[in-house]
Amino acid sequence: MTAASNDSVVGLQIDRAQDYLDRLIRELHALGDEKKQPLVTVLEYLAHHIRVTREEIGALKLGDGGDSLTSTADELEEVVAETARAANEIMEAAEVVEAVAAGTDPQTRNALQAATTRIYEASAFQDITGQRITKVVRAFQHIEMRIEALAQACGEALSQSGSREASKGDAALLNGPQLSRTAATQSEIDSLFESLDTAS
């Protein structure tokens, strides 16, 4: 049996269990026997927890807000891209220093070359951190796939109802650095800014 069909079976079992519990609770209430009250309380507690758990799984699943798993993986990929860019900038500067050093006296040249060697060696951090972050991104993607399947198994309606509430007011403006593929360029910001000046 595949993981997806496993999740579907789990979903069906969860649905049936909750339906059964709800029906049982209604029937026990209808009996009106006070001796059954502790049992009813326990069953209500269980039913409530199943409902809350399903909603929480649904809330984990989605969100086009800033803190979904997809978004977190995207942010980490952006870290890799940014550190690569910075490492290349640093090395480019070191290459310039090395070229200039070639025209200096031997003592200065040796000192500068030793320094640039250390810069090149240290720049390897980007490769190492990049590989580590890529592993974390893959783990996130795997977890997200499993949660997606579980949320679908628990019922789409519940998963939607459980989505996180969106931030309001000024808090909604705190999104941190934008991903490069969606971020506005400075010239786009300038255009927007100027268009607002014109409008006011």
Next chain:
Amino acid sequence: MSLNKNMRVMIVDDYNTMLRILRNLLRQLDFNNVDEATNGQEALDKLHHTPADLIISDWNMAPMTGLDLLKSVRGNANLRKTPFIMVTAESKTENVIAAKQAGVSNYIVKPFNAETLRAKITSVFPGA
């Protein structure tokens, strides 16, 4: 006998940053005849066209890994004797064993320094 600094060196890594680091360190070691590729397949295509005197390759790349490149090089009559240094973050014992069994000449674990690179290059050219 000294090491021939004019030898053709093929460096292979899917991270441009690492290619740049290797190229710069090799230049500082006076190796200026350096070609590069971003995966095993690209390197193999270039090597079929123009063989190298030394291959320095990363392991974890797609579509062809460094280990697959090594096996292809060792399985090719024209390339099989080319010294091959694996430069990788894969430092588990089983990785080193697998690379050794595939015929790697030496193995450098990232992060590495210029002195390690120099020493490993020298070691794969005995008598140089």
